[in-house]
């Protein structure tokens with residue numbers, strides 16, 4: 174859940190905890206097991222809350238600690254778990270630790286919490302060639318307390334997000350306290366932001382980036398600022414801390430790394446429980462590519478005994494209804510350029526429906542991004558002046574950033590703000606008027622809606638025991654078809670070809686009309702698949 178855009182309870186146009194509390198019954202009815210909430214801490218919002226000013230409080234725009242406690246209690250009453258975001262690679266530049274480091278000057282212990290270094294070329298050039306995920310150099314020069322041009326500090330994301338130095342014991346100890354603060358309040362798990370960024374190669378050597386290089390972390394091998402082995406010590410420390418709570422607590426990492434094998438290191442038995450699967454998220458809508466990602470993901474996780482995860486959309490990525498309606502259907506996470514092309518939203522929606530049944534039939538856990546259950550497309554025509562993602566400025570207005578997947582949800586009614594906030598209030602990003610057909614209210618009782626498909630699939634998934642434990646075995650099928658069994662009495666068939674394919678078995682659920690044959694870009698769940 175992208176909290177700012179989920180539901181607003183106090184009429185300021187920004188989603189908040191009260192809004193989420195009010196919608197918990199919707200989430201329980203949808204059939205999800207847990208909610209992951211993007212950062213809710215006090216923040217200047219230079220990066221949508223991923224710039225934290227205080228790790229042990231709630232931003233007043235989102236509510237109070239008492240609201241958070243009430244949310245956790247309500248969620249638990251409804252059988253929902255609560256996972257919050259742990260942003261530990263960097264703080265906000267407005268965090269008191271950073272303010273103290275700036276004020277204390279070069280060589281002070283306060284500066285050691287972060288990466289302050291003298292520049293090259295007599296101080297005028299950054300200390301090395303590292304780049305920011307949002308474009309440009311990863312270093313910014315400060316003005317020293319005496320007014321002179323001074324040292325540089327490292328920020329792998331925006332300049333408002335200075336990186337912490339995790340080699341410093343004080344950083345580790347302070348974050349132990351942060352984890353305990355939230356786990357003691359009853360939070361069930363933590364989603365670890367930007368995990369591969371947390372360790373840096375000693376001496377901060379150049380990475381060898383070409384001038385103008387993009388942050389393509391999935392292509393990097395032996396990079397000094399990404400996926401450095403030291404990160405695993407931090408993850409082990411947190412796992413031990415989480416395990417000290419009765420029943421343990423869940424850790425899921427965000428780790429955009431080279432391949433499934435590198436990813437599997439984050440989920441070794443004494444590290445994180447799960448990690449998001451960016452190979453799946455970025456895969457194009459092609460049977461061969463998807464089959465390969467599924468096989469490689471499962472094979473890499475098998476030796477470490479961790480569950481696979483599957484995800485097609487997030488608050489950082491172009492919504493997949495839109496991607497799947499383009500000529501190039503993959504995604505460009507991690508800075509990879511994506512070719513522009515016209516979008517066929519009907520096609521995208523048909524495929525997204527099929528993708529939902531594929532995702533929910535795979536072994537492991539599935540992560541859904543708010544609004545995908547409504548079939549929301551990316552909003553591609555936000556006016557320049559409303560864009561807030563730092564990518565827009567940092568890229569010199571060449572990359573419009575991630576605001577298009579963060580537009581507030583349409584809940585009800587026939588015009589903006591569609592029940593997201595008080596009537597007459599403008600949401601923090603404008604909603605398209607065409608979303609009147611996509612509100613939760615409009616879809617709730619329509620059996621053909623995207624919402625009904627997700628709800629039915631999630632509830633069926635819970636009741637079909639084969640989907641809990643049985644391994645995946647591929648069935649013989651054409652190259653453009655994904656067909657697999659999960660146990661003796663369940664099969665999933667996804668037709669990515671241009672022709673109908675014959676189905677064997679009783680259809681439990683299909684992503685589109687199908688009588689006998691499965692049309693293109695359609696998926697079906699079948700029982701007794703061997704019975705014909």
Ligand code: NOJ
Pocket residue numbers: 220223260330366367427488489
């Ligand atoms: C990943 C988060 O999902 C993204 O929204 C954020 O910009 C970066 N990490 C930096 O914290």
